[in-house]
Amino acid sequence: MTxxxxxxxxxxxIAPGVAFGFRALAIGLALCTGGVFxxxxxxxxxxVYGSMLRGSLGTEIALTETIKMTIPLLVTSLGVTLAFRMxxxxxxxxxxxxxxxxxxTYFALFHADxxxxxxxxxxxxxxxxxxxxxxxxPAVCKARFGTNETLFTLMMNYLxxxxxxxxxxxxxxxxxxxxxxxxxxxxxxxxxxxxxxxHWGWIVALVLLVLxxxxxxxxxQGYEIDVVGQSENTARYAGMNVSKxxxxxxxxxxxxxxxxxxxxxxxxxxxxxESVAGGVGFTAITVAWLSQLNPLAILPxxxxxxxxxxxxxxxxxxxxxxxxxAAVLQGVLLFFMLGCEFFVRFRLTVRKExxxxxx
Amino acid sequence: xxPTTPIIAGQPLAIDLRGLTKTFGKVIANQDISLTLREGxxxxxxxxxxxxxTTLMNMLSxxxxxxxxxxxxxxxxxxIRSPIDAFKLGIGMIHQHFKLVDVLTVAENIVLGTPAExxxxxAAITRKIADLSLRYGLMVDPNRKIYELSVSEKQTVEIMKxxxxxxxILILDEPTAVLxxxxxxxxxxxxxxxxxxxxxxxxITHKLHEVMEVSDRITVLRxxxxxxxxxxxxxxxxxxxxxxxxxxxxxxxxRPEPEPDAPVLLKVENLCxxxxxxxxxxxxxxxxIRAGELLGVAGVAGSGQKELCEKLAGLLPAKSGCVxxxxxxxxxxxxxxxxxxxxxxxxxxxxxxFIPEDRLGMGLVPSMSIADNMLLKTYHHExxxxxxxxxxxxxxxxxxxxxxxxxxxxxxxxRRLSGGNVQKVLIGxxxxxxxxxxxxxxxxxxxxxxxxYAIYKMINKQKKNGAAVLFIGEDLDVxxxxxxxxxxxxxGKVMDIVDARTATKHQLGALMAGSIISDSKKGEALA
Numbered sequence: 097m098t099x100x101x102x103x104x105x106x107x108x109x110i111a112p113g114v115a116f117g118f119r120a121l122a123i124g125l126a127l128c129t130g131g132v133f134x135x136x137x138x139x140x141x142x143x144v145y146g147s148m149l150r151g152s153l154g155t156e157i158a159l160t161e162t163i164k165m166t167i168p169l170l171v172t173s174l175g176v177t178l179a180f181r182m183x184x185x186x187x188x189x190x191x192x193x194x195x196x197x198x199x200x201t202y203f204a205l206f207h208a209d210x211x212x213x214x215x216x217x218x219x220x221x222x223x224x225x226x227x228x229x230x231x232x233x234p235a236v237c238k239a240r241f242g243t244n245e246t247l248f249t250l251m252m253n254y255l256x257x258x259x260x261x262x263x264x265x266x267x268x269x270x271x272x273x274x275x276x277x278x279x280x281x282x283x284x285x286x287x288x289x290x291x292x293x294x295h296w297g298w299i300v301a302l303v304l305l306v307l308x309x310x311x312x313x314x315x316x317q318g319y320e321i322d323v324v325g326q327s328e329n330t331a332r333y334a335g336m337n338v339s340k341x342x343x344x345x346x347x348x349x350x351x352x353x354x355x356x357x358x359x360x361x362x363x364x365x366x367x368x369x370e371s372v373a374g375g376v377g378f379t380a381i382t383v384a385w386l387s388q389l390n391p392l393a394i395l396p397x398x399x400x401x402x403x404x405x406x407x408x409x410x411x412x413x414x415x416x417x418x419x420x421x422a423a424v425l426q427g428v429l430l431f432f433m434l435g436c437e438f439f440v441r442f443r444l445t446v447r448k449e450x451x452x453x454x455x
Numbered sequence: 456x457x458p459t460t461p462i463i464a465g466q467p468l469a470i471d472l473r474g475l476t477k478t479f480g481k482v483i484a485n486q487d488i489s490l491t492l493r494e495g496x497x498x499x500x501x502x503x504x505x506x507x508x509t510t511l512m513n514m515l516s517x518x519x520x521x522x523x524x525x526x527x528x529x530x531x532x533x534x535i536r537s538p539i540d541a542f543k544l545g546i547g548m549i550h551q552h553f554k555l556v557d558v559l560t561v562a563e564n565i566v567l568g569t570p571a572e573x574x575x576x577x578a579a580i581t582r583k584i585a586d587l588s589l590r591y592g593l594m595v596d597p598n599r600k601i602y603e604l605s606v607s608e609k610q611t612v613e614i615m616k617x618x619x620x621x622x623x624i625l626i627l628d629e630p631t632a633v634l635x636x637x638x639x640x641x642x643x644x645x646x647x648x649x650x651x652x653x654x655x656x657x658x659i660t661h662k663l664h665e666v667m668e669v670s671d672r673i674t675v676l677r678x679x680x681x682x683x684x685x686x687x688x689x690x691x692x693x694x695x696x697x698x699x700x701x702x703x704x705x706x707x708x709x710r711p712e713p714e715p716d717a718p719v720l721l722k723v724e725n726l727c728x729x730x731x732x733x734x735x736x737x738x739x740x741x742x743x744i745r746a747g748e749l750l751g752v753a754g755v756a757g758s759g760q761k762e763l764c765e766k767l768a769g770l771l772p773a774k775s776g777c778v779x780x781x782x783x784x785x786x787x788x789x790x791x792x793x794x795x796x797x798x799x800x801x802x803x804x805x806x807x808x809f810i811p812e813d814r815l816g817m818g819l820v821p822s823m824s825i826a827d828n829m830l831l832k833t834y835h836h837e838x839x840x841x842x843x844x845x846x847x848x849x850x851x852x853x854x855x856x857x858x859x860x861x862x863x864x865x866x867x868x869x870r871r872l873s874g875g876n877v878q879k880v881l882i883g884x885x886x887x888x889x890x891x892x893x894x895x896x897x898x899x900x901x902x903x904x905x906x907x908y909a910i911y912k913m914i915n916k917q918k919k920n921g922a923a924v925l926f927i928g929e930d931l932d933v934x935x936x937x938x939x940x941x942x943x944x945x946x947g948k949v950m951d952i953v954d955a956r957t958a959t960k961h962q963l964g965a966l967m968a969g970s971i972i973s974d975s976k977k978g979e980a981l982a
Binding site for chain 1: 796832837
């Protein structure tokens with residue numbers, strides 16, 4: 097009677113192995129599709145992929161740079177994950193990174209004479225508190241007036257960015273900069289030193305990873321975040337103070353993003369620039385979702401992202417592949433990785449006359 | 456089967472379904488279903504929740520398409536691809552949840568979505584509607600706005616909508632769920648009128664006495680299969696239940712007698728609660744419940760039941776009045792909980808548990824395991840900042856065994872469980888704290904007969920243990936069969952509190968519709 101139709105059926109259960117297989121297949125397909133694209137550009141896909149690997153992992157310098165790129169991505173992803181688990185769409189990580197960086201920069205510029213064991217904890221605390229308070233603004237408005245946090249946090253990004261511009265042009269303008277608008281390089285004492293060849297931001301990142309994992313999985317507050325995220329009604333029914341939980345979680349979420357800003361300013365850039373966040377706040381959203389809001393998965397996923405970005409930068413210079421084409425390759429990979437989640441969650445069923453076949 | 460009654464037997468077939476199958480993933484919702492419906496006949500589709508009634512009707516109305524099988528309408532094979540196809544074939548479905556635009560008038564709602572007819576003026580439309588009303592005995596003023604109508608009037612508008620579209624085949628999905636007994640009588644009159652006019656009607660329901668009252672034939676579904684199709688005249692209620700459930704079921708309700716001089720445990724005085732728009736949702740509500748007493752609450756949906764429960768549980772603020780619990784172990788000390796925080800109400804000496812109507816939206820966290828759901832009310836008692844999951848898991852395992860909850864393990868997310876098992880988890884958790892006052896809202900909604908009776912048993916056990924129980928119900932037979940007293944709410948007011956041993960269903964129905972009966976104990980209700 098009816099023609100065959102393909103329809104999606106939600107899976108009730110999927111074995112972890114099968115899910116892993118799907119994801120591996122997705123990466124494989126993405127590489128093939130990207131390969132075709134590279135061929136069309138007139139290059140050898142194997143050579144291009146090879147140099148992407150070499151450019152991100154091949155040498156000690158390459159590896160160091162990739163890890164440096166991983167650090168802010170990892171920290172920021174941890175931050176937004178906290179909010180996302182509560183179904184609070186914090187799109188403002190970019191701005192929160194900026195605010196954290198600004199707060200840390202204040203101490204780096206004007207109190208560089210403090211001993212390191214005072215200065216760095218103060219910089220970290222300042223970054224966390226400032227960004228946390230910044231993040232509390234949309235949270236309080238959401239809890240009080242029911243405002244939309246997506247728009248609110250998104251727009252606050254621009255505010256934060258313009259504050260950096262203002263500081264650069266005005267109060268914090270480098271006096272030794274020949275009137276060129278920039279903020280001075282941090283004094284040696286305010287720069288994060290290298291440990292095993294990379295500034296010690298990586299230690300902070302790993303400690304945060306463990307802390308966030310324990311907080312989410314083991315603590316009462318982590319349990320509350322999950323309940324509020326699932327249903328505010330259930331949370332109220334259990335006697336939880338939903339507004340308080342929303343604000344508290346958002347302070348932590350934004351505060352952690354602020355720490356990423358401090359690490360970027362004092363560790364990677366050694367000064368404060370407008371590009372301190374540089375899109376990390378948005379990439380972190382993708383990383384958090386690809387990791388399915390699981391802190392342990394965030395480590396490898398953010399490393400993969402850093403590899404992808406380093407690698408594309410590398411082939412740009414080696415093969416003269418344009419920036420835009422490298423971005424297309426990244427997009428293809430992302431498309432397949434995100435797309436395969438659909439097949440992990442749903443199964444396609446082909447309907448035919450009288451019989452149904454599961455594909 | 457027995458030969459059908461002569462009047463109908465000669466009528467042509469309006470619907471002929473042959474071997475319809477529909478699956479959702481691994482779940483077979485309908486398997487090889489065949490049934491017929493004649494013109495001028497009322498066919499009841501009887502089955503428990505989840506037996507596949509609604510899926511079957513959704514295939515007829517174009518919402519789902521069958522995996523296999525054939526649909527014949529008026530003798531011709533048809534492929535119903537969308538609700539528009541169904542509408543063109545003259546099939547009209549009246550859903551459980553009304554699909555009306557509140558701010559438009561009755562007439563506007565009726566014509567909404569119908570193809571524009573040339574030269575059809577407002578007056579002409581009103582005339583056509585008036586004709587329909589007269590023919591079928593439908594009584595609603597076409598110029599009134601939907602939001603001014605009662606639930607039963609809204610349903611009438613839904614019926615007018617499909618008749619206006621010249622539907623000859625009507626499908627009604629659980630039409631009586633929201634009606635009072637008097638309104639049900641009126642609906643059945645309308646259905647009989649439509650049958651006389653030669654319409655074919657399918658009534659989806661799980662209420663036996665309605666089936667016995669109005670239908671010509673009955674098709675019983677169980678687990679997606681047709682058990683049998685029988686003539687109403689040749690069957691008894693008991694036999695139908697057996698077909699529906701698959702085994703003989705004792706449908707008698709028990710009513711353990713409370714101690715005659717038991718102390719009052721919960722006292723509500725002149726309680727007023729406002730809704731979101733500032734309107735009074737509870738208006739001067741007063742009642743009390745004694746230890747070991749079951750107080751039922753009847754009322755049309757939205758009469759203030761939800762607000763009453765949520766107020767008692769501390770989720771809503773009171774405008775005025777008070778709620779008190781009495782500590783019988785401590786000198787009959789009255790504790791005012793009118794403005795208490797939910798956690799205080801849960802945790803005090805005279806503890807109260809609330810089993811909300813929305814199990815997965817309020818009572819439980821669907822994506823969390825049974826064990827994690829156990830933590831919901833207790834996690835904050837634990838010392839330190841960490842959650843202790845091991846005791847919760849042990850508790851969950853005990854509960855699973857004691858209430859025979861069907862689940863792969865204590866770590867299974869609650870949303871994977873069937874409705875009856877979800878409710879067992881919820882009630883089981885709430886009873887762990889040994890509440891002195893128990894509030895239950897529609898505790899058997901959506902459950903099959905076995906689960907429902909298991910829940911009734913649990914409630915009666917609480918009663919025997921000396922708890923004061925408030926039972927918000929919708930099935931008046933159950934309320935009258937199980938409760939000690941029944942309080943009737945209408946528009947947020949207590950119409951009356953009647954003795955469940957002597958009251959009748961029609962008496963409750965009149966109260967639900969807002970008329971006060973003089974011969975009952977009025978003084979108590981209006982105190």
